[in-house]
Amino acid sequence: MSGNAVIGQSGGPTVVINQSLVGVIEKLREVGGVDKILGAHHAVAGIKKSDFIDLTDVPQDKLERIALTPAAALGSSRDKPDAEYCKKICEVFEQNNVRYFFYIGGNDSSDTCRIVNETAQKTGYDLVAYHVPKTIDNDLVRNDHTPGYPSAAKFVAQAFMGDDRDNAALPGIKINVVMGRHAGFLTAASVLARQKDGMGPHLIYVPEVGFDEERFCADIEEVMTKRGRCLVAVSEGIHDDEGTPMATKMAKTVEKDAHGNVQLSGSGALGDFLANLVKTKLGAKRVRADTFGYLQRSFAGLASEVDQAEARQAGQAAVEHAMKGEHPHGSIAIERVSDSPYQSRCVRIEISDVAAQTKTLDKKYVLDGRDIDPSFKDYLLPLVGSIPTNESF
Amino acid sequence: MSGNAVIGQSGGPTVVINQSLVGVIEKLREVGGVDKILGAHHAVAGIKKSDFIDLTDVPQDKLERIALTPAAALGSSRDKPDAEYCKKICEVFEQNNVRYFFYIGGNDSSDTCRIVNETAQKTGYDLVAYHVPKTIDNDLVRNDHTPGYPSAAKFVAQAFMGDDRDNAALPGIKINVVMGRHAGFLTAASVLARQKDGMGPHLIYVPEVGFDEERFCADIEEVMTKRGRCLVAVSEGIHDDEGTPMATKMAKTVEKDAHGNVQLSGSGALGDFLANLVKTKLGAKRVRADTFGYLQRSFAGLASEVDQAEARQAGQAAVEHAMKGEHPHGSIAIERVSDSPYQSRCVRIEISDVAAQTKTLDKKYVLDGRDIDPSFKDYLLPLVGSIPTNESF
Numbered sequence: 001m002s003g004n005a006v007i008g009q010s011g012g013p014t015v016v017i018n019q020s021l022v023g024v025i026e027k028l029r030e031v032g033g034v035d036k037i038l039g040a041h042h043a044v045a046g047i048k049k050s051d052f053i054d055l056t057d058v059p060q061d062k063l064e065r066i067a068l069t070p071a072a073a074l075g076s077s078r079d080k081p082d083a084e085y086c087k088k089i090c091e092v093f094e095q096n097n098v099r100y101f102f103y104i105g106g107n108d109s110s111d112t113c114r115i116v117n118e119t120a121q122k123t124g125y126d127l128v129a130y131h132v133p134k135t136i137d138n139d140l141v142r143n144d145h146t147p148g149y150p151s152a153a154k155f156v157a158q159a160f161m162g163d164d165r166d167n168a169a170l171p172g173i174k175i176n177v178v179m180g181r182h183a184g185f186l187t188a189a190s191v192l193a194r195q196k197d198g199m200g201p202h203l204i205y206v207p208e209v210g211f212d213e214e215r216f217c218a219d220i221e222e223v224m225t226k227r228g229r230c231l232v233a234v235s236e237g238i239h240d241d242e243g244t245p246m247a248t249k250m251a252k253t254v255e256k257d258a259h260g261n262v263q264l265s266g267s268g269a270l271g272d273f274l275a276n277l278v279k280t281k282l283g284a285k286r287v288r289a290d291t292f293g294y295l296q297r298s299f300a301g302l303a304s305e306v307d308q309a310e311a312r313q314a315g316q317a318a319v320e321h322a323m324k325g326e327h328p329h330g331s332i333a334i335e336r337v338s339d340s341p342y343q344s345r346c347v348r349i350e351i352s353d354v355a356a357q358t359k360t361l362d363k364k365y366v367l368d369g370r371d372i373d374p375s376f377k378d379y380l381l382p383l384v385g386s387i388p389t390n391e392s393f
Numbered sequence: 394m395s396g397n398a399v400i401g402q403s404g405g406p407t408v409v410i411n412q413s414l415v416g417v418i419e420k421l422r423e424v425g426g427v428d429k430i431l432g433a434h435h436a437v438a439g440i441k442k443s444d445f446i447d448l449t450d451v452p453q454d455k456l457e458r459i460a461l462t463p464a465a466a467l468g469s470s471r472d473k474p475d476a477e478y479c480k481k482i483c484e485v486f487e488q489n490n491v492r493y494f495f496y497i498g499g500n501d502s503s504d505t506c507r508i509v510n511e512t513a514q515k516t517g518y519d520l521v522a523y524h525v526p527k528t529i530d531n532d533l534v535r536n537d538h539t540p541g542y543p544s545a546a547k548f549v550a551q552a553f554m555g556d557d558r559d560n561a562a563l564p565g566i567k568i569n570v571v572m573g574r575h576a577g578f579l580t581a582a583s584v585l586a587r588q589k590d591g592m593g594p595h596l597i598y599v600p601e602v603g604f605d606e607e608r609f610c611a612d613i614e615e616v617m618t619k620r621g622r623c624l625v626a627v628s629e630g631i632h633d634d635e636g637t638p639m640a641t642k643m644a645k646t647v648e649k650d651a652h653g654n655v656q657l658s659g660s661g662a663l664g665d666f667l668a669n670l671v672k673t674k675l676g677a678k679r680v681r682a683d684t685f686g687y688l689q690r691s692f693a694g695l696a697s698e699v700d701q702a703e704a705r706q707a708g709q710a711a712v713e714h715a716m717k718g719e720h721p722h723g724s725i726a727i728e729r730v731s732d733s734p735y736q737s738r739c740v741r742i743e744i745s746d747v748a749a750q751t752k753t754l755d756k757k758y759v760l761d762g763r764d765i766d767p768s769f770k771d772y773l774l775p776l777v778g779s780i781p782t783n784e785s786f
Contacts, residue, residue, distance in 0.1 A: 163688065267668070289661070291661050291686075300551040300783065301695075391459045
């Protein structure tokens with residue numbers, strides 16, 4: 001099928017989403033058969049306005065530098081296209097003779113990909129649409145893990161490693177708020193900092209279980225009695241037993257995006273709320289809270305090498321499957337082949353298998369609603385690769 | 394002079410303060426003449442209780458792992474000893490035949506070192522006391538820069554590099570609060586992220602100049618009009634023209650440490666206050682704030698190599714000068730010898746030259762109260778060493 005290809009990057013940035021972009025571009029060049037390679041400037045929002053960046057002849061050395069740069073080089077968008085929006089996208093595709101659409105994003109983005117493809121099919125326009133997985137939340141079903149997660153997990157692990165030694169040096173209660181709306185994978189990565197007996201985090205709270213303020217304070221009191229200090233990892237998505245996010249309960253005004261998601265990041269409110277709660281209930285003196293914020297998803301120069309390679313391969317695999325012509329659409333998933341040595345492969349799955357679904361932490365990893373099982377390290381360490389080793393007297 | 398040596402680590406941790414500790418230990422072993430090498434567990438607080446860790450025979454391979462571990466391995470303290478406290482310290486020193494005291498810390502800590510030494514002199518007890526510089530704030534006078542600062546600056550630079558690309562991908566107003574009570578050196582390090590025209594941070598506010606809310610909002614509006622996005626670096630120590638910290642003005646309760654310092658870190662309050670201010674005054678929609686918090690001073694695995702080497706050398710130099718026997722006390726300062734290739738040396742200065750004084754950013758670096766001059770990069774880059782390069786289409 002002759003025509004042009006459009007690539008888009010959607011949703012929250014990661015430090016390896018540009019690896020996937022470059023993977024798509026270089027495989028398209030290698031396979032051939034596409035006239036122009038167009039980048040959608042700010043994802044669907046750009047497509048709607050025919051705002052494209054011509055990537056056909058970008059030199060390989062520039063692409064390699066782009067691959068190592070954090071966040072979506074094409075620009076991203078939080079738009080959630082409805083039927084009308086998708087019709088407009090298909091019109092623009094037809095005007096520009098776009099026959100291949102590669103959309104790099106999370107589950108909201110895979111859903112967008114699906115709707116655009118269905119809209120094209122309805123109007124009888126031949127379009128091949130492939131979703132390339134990406135999310136630091138690691139919450140895509142059918143994926144052993146998602147590109148972006150291992151690097152974000154590495155950041156969280158090394159942040160907790162440092163902060164645990166900081167907390168040991170100047171003892172007190174320290175609460176760190178980690179990204180993760182529905183899934184606790186990123187917060188659970190903090191367990192990698194627990195390298196010797198007594199090292200923190202001493203408590204880990206994830207959104208997979210209901211959060212109780214009284215229990216939270218009692219847990220901290222127990223650790224303080226035992227160790228004289230307490231390092232706590234809390235997911236930003238913690239909620240009560242009815243599912244109401246703590247962040248919503250305490251925020252004066254609640255901001256929502258186009259997908260109906262409440263704003264959790266970009267504010268220190270939840271951390272400060274929890275610190276004040278502990279100060280008040282326990283009468284504790286030295287209580288501090290840090291919110292890791294956007295650094296988790298975009299910090300430059302700290303990517304996991306496995307993550308970089310897999311993100312590139314996922315982009316390449318999407319092109320391979322698209323060009324085979326067997327299916328008009330699909331998504332790429334990462335499967336783990338072996339642990340030692342670590343090996344993975346990219347496979348094609350149906351978009352409907354991954355769209356608008358959320359994977360959460362397996363119950364076996366969530367201990368007593370306040371900790372993560374050490375076996376989670378076996379899952380995570382091969383993805384994160386080498387991390388430093390903390391020593392103590 | 395025969396006897397034992399005590400080493401202490403004081404104040405806020407850094408990622409290279411253990412390099413200085415190891416530098417002191419290994420030079421003491423090399424030079425000889427000291428019976429026992431004792432680590433003060435939690436600095437002066439430990440000394441007062443005769444709480445020592447025997448470091449005399451710790452194997453070198455363990456010391457090398459300690460050197461690479463963030464934060465004070467001996468434990469730190471925020472205590473500011475008064476006359477009575479110092480008398481107690483001297484008594485403990487006498488009981489333990491301690492003749493050499495090495496204290497690694499910032500300007501509050503050098504002052505402690507001075508008082509302990511004076512107290513010993515008054516009672517006629519022979520004691521050699523040396524201060525080893527350390528602070529991520531980079532605010533010690535007579536030092537070109539201080540151990541700990543280059544690594545923290547590297548963290549801040551790479552954080553802004555990623556966050557700038559994040560902000561370009563999903564445009565809006567983003568405010569990042571950086572550590573620095575009186576000096577803007579660490580906030581100024583964000584300028585390293587500005588690698589290509591248009592890259593942020595677009596505005597940088599340091600405590601060297603008075604902060605005005607109206608002006609702040611007008612500055613952001615100007616950048617938004619020009620670029621459609623705005624990345625802002627704000628020092629936690631910003632204050633009004635009368636010197637009242639913004640953090641104090643908005644906090645309901647103000648927490649102070651033993652040195653009379655108001656708590657600035659470990660809370661997202663200032664960032665959230667500024668974000669709400671901008672939202673309200675400009676009617677801006679997407680406004681986010683992150684507070685980098687303790688990660689800046691303790692993040693594992695991201696130290697500057699120059700910083701690691703100089704912190705080690707500073708510890709070694711303190712021992713060399715102490716053992717010469719020419720002065721009963723002193724402090725070590727880092728002097729820059731040349732820029733290209735970068736070279737530095739450690740020199741002895743008087744404790745009174747550095748104690749209880751604060752160095753701030755040279756006026757030539759502070760542009761119009763809202764930016765940092767590009768020439769600051771010439772000062773900083775040799776210290777930080779290699780950082781990644783961001784690319785854009």
